[in-house]
Amino acid sequence: MGDIGVRFVEKRDVAELSQVLARAFFDDPVMVWMIPDETRRVRALERMFGAMTRHHFVGGGGAEVAADAGGAGRIGAASLWDPPGRWKQTPREELRMMPSLIRALGRHARRGMTMGEVMKKHHPEEPHWYLGVIGSDPDVRGKGFGNALMRSRLDRCDAEGAPAYLESSKESNVPYYMRFGFEVTAELTVPDGGPTMWQMWRNPG
Template identity: 75%
Template sequence: MPTSIDVRVAQKPDVRALARVLGRAFFDDPVMRWMLPDDARRARALPRVFGAMARHHFLAGGAVQVASRAGEVGAAALWDPPGRWKHTPREEWRMMPSFLLAMGRHVGRGMGMTELMKEHHPEEPHWYLAVIGSDLEVRGSGFGQVLMRSRLDRCDAEGAPAYLESTKESNVPYYMRFGFEVTGEITMPDGGPTMWQMWRQPV
């Protein structure tokens, strides 16, 4: 693994940088394209959405991580510790203004997707990888690998399983290399895209 990539727990001052990175990483994501079909709107909306998620939910769990090289954030991961994947009503209330501003008339589609994911979410205690992505400028240079390995090492040390939903079928083999296995599929309504549910037992 590249030794020049540093992984650390993110703090509030990191939110702007990590939101920008995740926005760029998910610009061509099938689910995001389905939620926000207009390219220009999606480019503006995604950093705002990821920023609100990090600021109002994930940071409180202490499990947001960023991978940096020479001080520049190149990748980020939004994890939930065991037992914390459900958003509280207060968190949802605090995120909603940003979601409405970012998504406009498409916000209902996003809320429907979230409810569908909740219905299929496993109840067994686990670490939940909600989002992971690397900036296009550093993709393929090991940022995602180092970031993923850092948290999975902790999962193994704790004897805890991990769960994610892959929004791209092409990413499924990548996650399988880390020990994840496909356990199900979630298909969005009205001809929407599919997510692949993936579970990893600790080793």
Template identity: 70%
Template sequence: MTIDVAAARRPDVKALSRVLGRAFFDDPVMMWMVPDDARRTSALPRIFAAMTRHHFLAGEAVEVAGRAGKVGAAALWDPPGRWKTTTREDLAMMPSFLLAMRGEAKRGMEVSELMKEHHPEEPHWYLAVIGSDPDVRGAGFGQALMASRLDRCDAEGAPAYLESTKESNVGYYLRFGFEVTGELTVPGGGPTMWQMWRAPR
């Protein structure tokens, strides 16, 4: 069956945030930010929903991949020049973040600040989040999402940037033309992230 890629709308937020929550359950950064498994299960969809609703949708670069009307994967992109959240967006997201993170909010802020500090300034498309539901992983949903946006990057002559939060995913992104440009390690025994940049083709 065909995998359909489409721009996400507000009614898609619940489904895509649930998919991303499942996709990132075993992610090293998310596990460090929310160590308790049970709490992480409920926290991650809330975090992704807040990010999507209050920041990413306005950039009109959120995409979902689905089959037979069911979302299997999602990607949260920022267009060139839009990767920084505004004060208004931060304030809108804060209640959901605090509720989700509870006593671990400081860890989330440490990760966010580290990423912002080392984010490239050259205009680019920023792939902030991409993930597939574990039930469909390996079935081509993520590949369909990557191809959809990277084709546009190439048509515009624009580079793309991401941080891989799993070392095992670095090879996956290399196949799409990304190259490792640096490593970010969260202080105090935190996880490592791999900065990756893709020149347009």
């Protein structure tokens, strides 16, 4: 494997990026709750991440991939960030994403809506960079792809003097984010038997 490089996502990356994130989030508690059928979860996640990236994140300038061969090779991880003031999807973006999200979630679409409502209700109001999604392909996990993505964006946060925010859907990932300077500010429990998420905030260094 060559050197890891970080670059901005282009439209041609969306299919591969979606496959990487689908594998990364296959056993994620939030995704398991929203898409309990294992036999269709990977395809559903590919469709969901594809719609989110194509219709919202690419245009915001905060989506990045980490790839080997200095950024020109296979994508190992992806991160989807929203710049300050842009974490809310516009009505047009929601409309364009809706068909894919409904197909992805199927009869559990209501769970996806509930999840979104909880996250929006408790989202911080102070301007910040928002890490909506980050994930590494299980085949390369632990090899520095996620670290490269985190450092890339957080270095920019520090240069801008901007805080950062995320929700961790796995308690086991909380210490990982803490190594980058994030601190837990609250826990969110999704109603109707939903999972718990950990809200985490990072002040610029």
